[in-house]
Amino acid sequence: MTEIDEVGRAAEPCGRPGGLARKRGGGLPAVGALAAATFTVVTSEMLPVGLLTPMGGELGISDGTAGLTLTATGLVAAVAAPLLTLLIGRRDRRLVLVALMGLLAVANLLAAYATDVVVLLAARVLVGLGMGGVWAIAAGLVVRLVPERRVASATALVFSGVAAASVLGVPAGTFIGELGGWRAAFVAMAAVCGVVAVALGVLLPPLPAAGAVRLGGVLGLFRGAAVRTGLLLVVLLVTGHFAAYTYVRPVLEDVSGAGAGQIGALLLAFGVAGMAGNFAAGAGAARTPRGTLLLICGVLAGAVLLVPLLGRGAGTLGAAALVAVWGLAYGGVSVGTQTWLMAAAPGAREAASALFVAVFNGAIALGALAGGRAADGWGASGVMWLGGALALAALVTASVGRGPGE
Template sequence: MRPSSRCGRSMSPAHRRVRSSPLFPRGGAGTLGAMAKSESAVTSAAATGTVEDLQRDAAEGESRRRRGGWPAVGALAAGTFTVVTSEMLPVGLLTPIGRDLGVSDGTAGLTVTVTGVVAALAAPVLTLLIGRRDRRTVLAALMGTLTVANLLAVYAPNVAVLLVARVLVGLGMGGVWAIASGLAVRLVPERRVAAATSLIFSGVAAASVLGVPAGALVGELGGWRAAFAAMAGVCTVVLVALVVLLPPLPAPGAVRLGGVLGLLRRPPLRTGLVLVALLVAGHFSAYTYVRPVLETVAGARPGQVGTVLLAFGVAGLAGNFLAGAGAARAPRATLLAICAVLTAAVLLVPPMGHAAGVRGAAALVAVWGLAYGGVSVSTQTWLMAAAPDAREAASALFVAVFNAAIALGALIGGLAADGWGTGGVIGLGGGLAAGALLAAALGRSPGRGAAATG
């Protein structure tokens, strides 16, 4: 439709600013009435600056909301801590679980494997199913699912019921991690996004340092069911924190299957997923068997192994924040450094253990932890930069690949341990980390035009 002479006349700069404002109504016949009413307001608004004031006030309100987002970021960090602790809780409780339920340690170990596999599948599926629902509501519902799952584990009469509970943990974990990991950009100013992302992912490292050992301690004092009961209590507290501290987070748009699959056509995102797969699978193929490695090559005693693993966790927490700061400025350089250090640290554990005993091996395991602690936040930062227009879908792919790599790494590590012993485990882990180094060096990194399909 041709513009009327009235709309087509030249306008003053003030009129033009008001008409270009998002507050000025647009549309067809359905909005003509609103346009007519607004015409009389245009002149007065242009004269008094009302519309510009409203725009400035809205921007300032958004800035205040983002500056006040740190409590919400803290709640999300508590959420990642809770889901990872819930996932790994059985690791320190396998023997009493198997003894109480009358199953082998291998069967009891399915309580960890099943959760990881379900989380890998749940992350992309739940992201598609939740549509445009408010993310605060979704996170609260998923944390409620984790609470129910841990309570079900408390009263599980047999391993079948316990595995059902662990399936629910996988559902909650996959959903929480996929959604929470991409929310930093909506909660804090842009210059603080890297720090906020690091804080959210610090929950993962803190779960290794504090959550899993604390669960094992509670299990020793009150039995494995008491550990799951305590975890249910923690989930309840975090649920309340999410509801109280998170602002409403309506989805900018529903995630579609075609959109998720379309992301795989972007070379920088494909490179990021390859890095996740190689680094995580390499780490878990070796780390799952780090105890027999330390006992074999360095003569470590059981009490010493626990101390070494604590050093690994503390170093990993530091690595998380160091890598978060580095990845925000130079994602490729940060991941190149992580891959190189991780490769060297893993491969040098046996010779250092033989040459310098437990202390030498422990020092390298701590360096290993420092490097691996930065993997989650740096690869997530890479993927967010590769898909700035589809962060939630990219996060879902990240969580799916990450958890699948955990299961795959533990599986192939077991095969290597059975076939080649501890040397084979270390060689496999270091080799996969070296493959990640090549991928980081040769693959397409995020940059200008990363959002475009390639």
């Protein structure tokens, strides 16, 4: 018999989630497959960042309008995450993840053959569906795949897929776009989705849910003050980051004078630093979520605000240094805020993950939209001022808000 916990999700019957799953598989290969899945969904989501200029030029749209491809993806993912978590019920999470990866492959192929912005936006809607589902499921599975003592490091590994998307995915997409055009980058991404779908099917153990997540369980999490603080941090940090980062290519071109061939290298610097920031934040957040996020907020705000102040005078090398510090700070945002929320709602991991993904992707959409308006109205520097101001607001929130266990 199982018991229904306070958020409406059936408790796992084997003492802790996933005890049975690990007997049939799991461990590092399975966690690696989840990391590959997060890498794939984030690369699919962020691919337009490095292709914004050529996409807009061929389709005859402004940078701000091209940025709506990120807005559409984020909005759909924000809605899809909790809804898909509710709809899949007790279905095997392994099979659901494989199906969602297949959907992402189709979406990227559709984007590659888009003839106008309407078709491109339709493709990005499908990316949002796949992305929201994968994130909502994958983030809560780590505890079912590894022993308790390894959960923190395994969670950091899964979230390393986010930073790896910046290190490898977005720069590689930008490079492919320079060689074969932006459409070739989407075709390559579709192929990667297919490979990851196979890896998930082979490496993950069967992962049926012991109980379905219910709508009341997800909404009930808002009663926790620490959960509300964590979600507000997600909104401020992610909105601020994407308001600026969505338009990082035109910013680097206009403010720092970076050429088209240098953009990929600058994004690579961002991603390499982000990988380091992810693992550092994962270790730090396991000990002190508040202290880790205070550091992240402060460094992120400083780096973003210095881009318009120092970028032009410092040249490409100075821009590279600022972008690397920016990446170091933002690399820890996903794992830092996820760790905060998991600690704030330890009895409702999958429900908390669904809520986290919904808010995170809603913030991505809001950031891309706000950044687009700032870019069109205030120019390249405007998006940096907006992003930095929101990071400062997050710093205040992390300082005064209720934390896990308080």
